[in-house]
Amino acid sequence: MKKTFLTRITTSKEALLYVMTISMVVSFSAWMSLLNNFTVEVASFDGSQIGILQSLREIPGLLAFTVILVLAIIAQQRLVYLSIMMLGLGTALTGFFPTPIGLYITTVIMSIGFHYLETLNQSLSLQWLDKSRSPIVLGKLFAVKSFAGLLVFILIYILMNYLAVEYKYVYLIFGGFSFILGLAAWFLFTHFKEAVIQERKLRVKKEYWLFYLLTFLAGARRQIFVVFAGFLLVEKFGVDIHNMIILLFVNSILNMYIAPKIGKFIVRFGERLTLRLEYLGLMIVFVSYAFVDSVSVAFALYLIDHLLFAMAITLKTYFQKIADPKDISSASAVSFTINHIAAVFLPAVLGLVWLYSNSLVFIIGAVIAFVSFALSNLVPKEPEMGYETTLVRKDDLQSSNA
Incomplete structure (x- = not known):
């Protein structure tokens, strides 16, 4: 039986890697590119508050090793979808809480999703891609990442300079896109079995x-x-x-x-x-x-x-x-x-x-x-x-x- 285009996509590990990359770039690029202006113009942050926010953003990256502890109770692929949705949710909510505490909380939610997704993206790329092809596919993924970031930048410029869309709705649009993409991937993509059962303990x-x-x-x-x-x-x-x-x-x-x-x-x-x-x-x-x-x-x-x-x-x-x-x-x-x-x-x-x-x-x-x-x-x-x-x-x- 001939596969449809949608079936070919949803049964492809490489296609899921592209979805992970795009969802990550769309939310994080929007969050990052608007951050300085939003915190000053809307949230009235001072230097110490933006410093605290940036430090909070990096903590989930430092704690990325905890992904292994989570994988003890949930499959990698499902954690990917949850990470995409957390990243999207944190980004989408950012503009609706323009206070120090509000931005600290949404930043942590966004950052946990981003850093878990980035960790899982690397892990699954190296598990799923053949060693002879992985440099080529990883190069293409990097190119897609650049293109998606460029597209986000253009859309933000149009939304804010020509359509006068408020910060909170711009955040909602791009964060919401990633959230919906993660939810759709959860229901549409085949669950790929692990070819090699992964070690669930932290070892250096x-x-x-x-x-x-x-x-x-x-x-x-x-x-x-x-x-x-x-x-x-x-x-x-x-x-x-x-x-x-x-x-x-x-x-x-x-x-x-x-x-x-x-x-x-x-x-x-x-x-x-x-x-x-x-x-x-x-x-x-x-x-x-x-x-x-x-x-x-x-x-x-x-x-x-x-x-x-x-x-x-x-x-x-x-x-x-x-x-x-x-x-x-x-x-x-x-x-x-x-x-x-x-x-x-x-x-x-x-x-x-x-x-x-x-x-x-x-x-x-x-x-x-x-x-x-x-x-x-x-x-x-x-x-x-x-x-x-x-x-x-x-x-x-x-x-x-x-």
């Missing part, structure tokens, strides 16, 4: 130490970019909101084109070379940030830095190759927590450094990139389970398998 395995360490350093690098790169453009070069919008548009379009090609590059040349190129690029970008005096060069650095974000899929495919299949859920949750450790202390510490020298902040970023580059040399040319780093002798692995 020594075999994955290099993956964990590179993940921590990637989280530190992310914080430096997210917090200080855009701030440099505004503070040092006086870039206004209109030019920042144009920059984000260009970045999204470039990512839609480049991300799938990065996936193909990984398939052809492997994780070790790709990671080396990423970290080498980061060193150059951060050193250049430290001494840039031209706004045009600063724009170019911002775009290149964003493009290097797309290469983050390399760490995922490296882990997929070295991991015991039953460890993927547990290790994904642990790695997501590790990735957020830097978010707790680094912005505050480097904020103090910024007062002394903004160049020094980016030099520290370059040092982090250098350490990552040095560690990337420990990634085997052809990593596999049992041969996680070059410190493990390949002949020992072969003799143990014999």
Whole structure:
């Protein structure tokens, strides 16, 4: 019997990964892009209140490991749907509670949904995708993520500038979309059985130490970019909101084109070379940030830095190759927590450094990139389970398998 288009979609694991990505981007992009203006113009937040809100937003990321505890009582796929709905609900309610307590509560709801969904997205991607195809599919997912974010940005601009829609209804539209998408996916998609039963206990395995360490350093690098790169453009070069919008548009379009090609590059040349190129690029970008005096060069650095974000899929495919299949859920949750450790202390510490020298902040970023580059040399040319780093002798692995 010939399958209908809807049947092909609802029985496809890859299609569900796309649904997860789109639902995540639609709500979080809307929440994030409106946040600063909404908290100032409607909620009348001061600096301390926005600081508390941002700290509360990061706590669920730090506690992402708890997803394993929840998976002991609920299947991964159902938790995906609940996470999408929590993300959508938290976003949809944001505009209706413009008070400190109200925004703190809706932020926590949104953030739990977002961080659980992001953790499960990584876990299921690595479980469901074939190792030979995963870099290509992950690249396409990154491109879809960029396109969805661009579309959200355009729609928000139209709704608020041409249709004069209030903040609370904009939040409701995008949050409601994700909530309904999660609910529809729950009822429409086939429940996919686990090919490998996942470990339901939290374990930090020594075999994955290099993956964990590179993940921590990637989280530190992310914080430096997210917090200080855009701030440099505004503070040092006086870039206004209109030019920042144009920059984000260009970045999204470039990512839609480049991300799938990065996936193909990984398939052809492997994780070790790709990671080396990423970290080498980061060193150059951060050193250049430290001494840039031209706004045009600063724009170019911002775009290149964003493009290097797309290469983050390399760490995922490296882990997929070295991991015991039953460890993927547990290790994904642990790695997501590790990735957020830097978010707790680094912005505050480097904020103090910024007062002394903004160049020094980016030099520290370059040092982090250098350490990552040095560690990337420990990634085997052809990593596999049992041969996680070059410190493990390949002949020992072969003799143990014999």
